[in-house]
Amino acid sequence: MRTTLLAAASLPLTFGTVAFAQQSASISLTGLRIQNANPQNRTSAPSTISPADRYTVAFSADTRVRGVGGALGSLFPTPVTIDQVLQRFDPTADFPETTLVENCAGTHPFVLASTTFSQSTTVTVVIPLTVNFSATFRSEIDANNVAGFSITSPVLTVSPAIIQAGFLEFTAGTITFSRTPRTPCESIDFNNNGVFPEDQDVIDFFSVLSGADCATCSCIDFNANAVYPEDQDVIDFFTVLAGGSC
Secondary structure (H helix, E strand, O other), X not given: OOOOOOOOOOOOOOOOOOOOOOOEEEEEOOOOEEOOOOOEEEEOOOOOOOOOOEEEEEEOOOOEEEEEOHHHHHHOOOOEOHHHHHHHHOOOOOOOOEEEEEOOOOOOOEEEEEEEEEEEEEEEEOEEEEEEEEEEEXXXXXXXXXXXXXXXXXXXXXXXXXXXXXXXXXXEOEEEEEEOOOOOOOOOOOOOOOOOOOHHHXXXXXXXXXXXXXXXXXXXXXXXXXXXXXXXXXXHHHHHHOOOOO
């Protein structure tokens, strides 16, 4: 989440190699399928993204899928959002169009998100049919700094199997991985559970400070000065907890 600055020159005039951080990488989703027993994968290659301690993963607003053939073609004959598909199976489903992800180690490879949906719905085509849907959507960056998006373990079946399930196909859309700068002391909600201030934030802060893992917690570099762990992180954490500023 930082831009690499170029080095200064000296007299006599010489030039060194300048490395610029690659701030983002994008992957086109058009043509990808969500199809029974047919996992899909795409990468940003040859484009790469430089390591960072925080990223934003975002699906573009125009991302759409449509059903092709069988029951899915009947359910979604025209392009709809992923949320509209998922909510046909589960009205409470909410696809994460934008996700902010901490990568405290600041290294690759790194899995940014892995979300599994598994639901069934009933549709009537002459007789009531049960359409079963399950898939894992995964975004990651490999050791070569190449971003990737995959749809794994896809299940799209119909029972009784009097017609085919068909499949879902992306008609438009892009997923973009962006390095996202952290700001000093930006949130006292250290465990990111939406409840703050609370004792659990303090417990989790010291737990991570001592080396424990916390999947939902922010990075221990609370003041975002790139020095951690340090006493100043603790001082600034308690200052903000008490209502002060950093």
